[in-house]
Amino acid sequence: MNLDYIIPNDWSILEEGFDPNNVKASESIFSIGNGAMGQRANFEEQYSGPTFQGSYIAGVYYPDKTRVGWWKNGYPEYFAKVLNAPNWIGINVFINDEALDLHICKKIENFKRELNMKEGWLSRSFIATLQNEVKVEVSVKRFLSLDIDELGAINYSVKPLSSDATITYRPYIDSGITNEDTNWDDKFWDTLNVSHENNQAFIQAKTMKTDFYTCTFMESQVFIDGKSVIIEPNISADSNSASFSYSYNVKKDQTYTIHKFGGYTVDRNHDKYELVSAAKMVLNKATKTGFSALLEAQKNAWAKIWDMADITIDGDVKAQQGIRFNIFHLNQTYLGTDARLNIGPKGFTGEKYGGSTYWDTEAYCIPFYMATKDQKVARNLLTYRYKHLEKAIENAEKLGFSNGAALYPMVTMNGEECHNEWEITFEEIHRNGAIAFAIFNYHRYTGDYSYIQEMGLEVLIGIARFWHQRANFSTDKNKYVILGVTGPNEYENNVNNNWYTNYIAQWCINYAVENINRVASEYDTDYTRIMNKVKLSKAEIKEWQEVADNMYFPYSEQHNVYLQQDGFLDKELITVADLDKSQRPINQKWSWDRILRSPYIKQADTLQGFYFFEDQFSTEELKRHFDFYEPFTVHESSLSPCVHSIQAAKLDRMDQAYTFYLRTSRLDLDDYNHEVHEGLHITSMAGTWMSIVEGFGGMRIKNDMLSFEPKIPEQWEGYSFKVNFRNRILKVIVNQGKTHFELDGDEDLSIMVHGNEVIISPNKLVTV
Structure with a gap:
């Protein structure tokens, strides 16, 4: 695959020339979304080559049963999967009864694909010569409406160039879809009803187990040279799909166009018995407004977003394209209008990671949304976690914690832990700290204390209780230690005293106590309500403080740095510069056993602590730690380059900061980690914004x-x-x-x- 085929441009992502090896990567890169739904950039017409079909509805998921060979107590029962939703974009195209299929066309010329980030639309154009020798010019434009977020629109045109031709459009909707990412090849969807009337079709379906009710819908109109033509379609329907067929004898150089409107209504927003009537209202509005006017509204909606969120860069087109690509996809994924939703690491671009909520939201995304939107958006993200507090307490109870200790999940859809790699689920507990830090960060930035007195203090108390119970006293060290953890560097599992984890645990306890005292002195009604609810005593707070005041931090006198964990210096300390390039990326070349014994760091770990708590360390201390740890960092996490870019800028190492910036901003565009075909790295895109605003x-x-x-x-x-x-x-x-x-x-x-x-x-x- 050519990893550098995206053409640099200030406002658009451009691909020129058709290469089947790039199809899956482009399906990710050119993905579109509107916060409520999204889809990979699959072709509307059929494509018989390798492709990863994907359409997704925000908040709709399936609890895929955990697949492990050896069950351990405390394992989550399931891994929540973002579901490949019924397909509404399909338009099969036939030229003189031969299917248009780019995989088998005789010749493809002038292929161009554009994702216009300024205006929020995706287009594709090409000239194809089919096996039957007919030559046609095709142009397609589609978008997912920001104004009507249940609606998408497609304008698909074909012009015969070599001779007159009978062209048939067969728009369809189909619920007979499967996930690429599934543990047991379960059936995820139960189709309840397929119906059609006039030029409209509807599929009512519900998810298995979770019972999300959806209606997938479509309506089409056809035009010759821009003038509407009325064609009575041939209709075909079965138990999972419905299609309409519109045939027309098109003269050479005439343009035959179909406008297709489609999308989803969901019982998260409507009564489940009213989904078809809600869909009809959307379609009626769409056809009445028309494609052109809907597109104008789309341009205006994106203009408002860009007015606040844009970052301009003069004199460096690749850097400019990179940051806008990141800002664009963040806004396609999450707009902050629905407090029930969060930001999945792949957004609407793929299925890896289950499409769920990670600590990425609190650590990386909240600063972007706080600064580029109304503060209510960031407050919604914090409210989401407050609403999951009871589940976080249940998650901790499953692992043996008590008394209201809360462990927020590594991965979740509804507050319940659904990640099932034991070294992550049980041990990557630093995620709790990111949630407390986000509360601190929100208050620090907005000045809004009301979240803490109303909701946040309960979250902080649950987290402090967890850290108090998770630490234990070491008589050998005469300190409190935290054993058997995985830090942000997932290339070390089951280590003792990960410095970042111990540090953030201490900070969380101190921050909780500070806010208990503030609420007690300034908001006595809230204080009484919360204390009655959580049953917190002064004696318990004293026990917390004992742990925080006597936390152990591994330190090397030889290197004058905090150690990432107790055993870090036992490793064979060969830097990345001395690692054979043919061995990279190590996560694709090495066994897990070899990775765990190596000194290589997936992403900022000790340096993540220096990023969060910069005010508590001198620039000289940052320099020492950066110089010690960065040479061992392979940056095989999308969350790594942005933190290093910010710190390199603080240290006035602008060449290094710039290199890291380009890597984070073009991580997917240039496919640094050789995995863009699986989807984009949405949450790390917020780190790209931080590397400019906080870094430079x-x-x-x-x-x-x-x-x-x-x-x-x-x-x-x-x-x-x-x-x-x-x-x-x-x-x-x-x-x-x-x-x-x-x-x-x-x-x-x-x-x-x-x-x-x-x-x-x-x-x-x-x-x-």
Whole structure:
């Protein structure tokens, strides 16, 4: 596969020339979504070559029974799978009764695919010569509406170039689909009813086990040279599908077009008995509005998103394309309008990771959504975790914890743990810390304390109780230790005293106690309500504090660094630079046994702690730890380059920061990890945003104020971004040598720039 076939462009992802080896990768890269549903960039017409078909509905999942050879107590019963949903995009095309299929066409010319990120649509065009020698020009455009999020629209045109031809469009909907990712090849969908009337068709289906009721729908209109034509379709239906057939004798150089509208109504949003009537309302609105007007509305909706979220980069097209690609997919995946939803690591682009919620949301995504949208969006993400607190307590109980100790799941759809690799499920417990840190980060950035007094304090108490019980006293060390864990570096399992885990455990307890005291003194009604609910005593808090005050942290006097875990120096410390390139990536070349004994680090681990808790360490300490750990880091997690980019920028190592930035921003576009065909790395895309805003822009919150330490890579002429800080929109424009600030609103904002206070007045350009 050609890994560098995406053409650099400021606003579009472009592919030119048809290469069947790139089909699956392009299906991921060109994926579209609108927060409520999404789909891989599969062809509408049939394709008999290798393809990964995928359409997904937000929040609809299946509990696929765990598949392990040896059952261990505490194992989750299932792994939640994001479900490949019934297909509504299909339009089979026949030219003089021969199927249009790019895998078997005699010749394909001028193939071009474009994902227009500015306006939110996907297009494809080509000239094909079929086996029957007919030559046709095809152009397709489709989008998933942001305004009507149950609706998608397709404009598909064919023009015969060599002779007149009978062209048949067969739009269909089909629920006879399967997941690529399944443990037991279970049937995930039960089709309840297939119906049609006029030019509309409906499939009512429900998921097995979880009983999500859905209606997949479609309606089509056909045109000759832009003029509507009425054709009575031939209708075909069976137990899983319905298709309409529209045939027309098309003259040479005439254009025959079909507009197909489709999508899903779901019982998460409607009464399950009203799904067909809800679908009819969507279709009636779509056909009345028409494809062109719906597309204009789409462009306007994306213009509003970009007005706030865009980052501009001058003088480096690949870097510009990379950041916009990341921002675009984050907004396609999650828009913050539904507090029941979260951000899956693959979004709507694939099935790996179960499409569920990971600690990535709290550690990486919340800063992006806080700064580029209304703070309610980030609050929704925190509310999601509060609503899952009871499940987190149940998860901990299954592992033997008690008294309201909460262990948030590694992977979840509904708050229940559904990840079933024991070294992750039982041991990667640092995820609890990311959730507490997100509460701290939200309050620090927004100034909104109400979440903590209303909900967050209960979460912090549950987490503190977990850490108190998970640590045990070592008489040998005369300290509290945390044994048998996996840190963020998943290339070490079942280690003792992972520094990051111990550090965040200590911090969580201290942060919980700090907020208990604040709520007690400032919000006595909330304090009484919460204490009555959680039954927390001063004696228990004292026990927590004993653990936090006496936590053990492994340290090397020889290297003057905190050790990633107790046994790190027992490893054969060969740096990545001395590792044979043919052995990379090690997760695809080495046995797990060899990986676990190696010093190689999948992603920031000790350095993740230095990123979160930067204020608690000096720049000199960061430098020592960066110099020690980065040479052992293989960056085989999508979450790794962004953290290293931010820290390299802080250390004024701009070449390194820039290299890491390009790697995180173009991770999927350039397929660094050779896995883009499985789907995109959505949650790490928020880290790309952070690597510019927090890395190069140096944005932090210090003393309750926005603070900036702007830097610029030498490869760039300038860059700019906007942040929404406490309902005030600040634009930051960084050039070589100067930084400009602009403020929307009607009151001044004091910020820090390179340690000096600067007052920004509304609608006046301030240059530093």
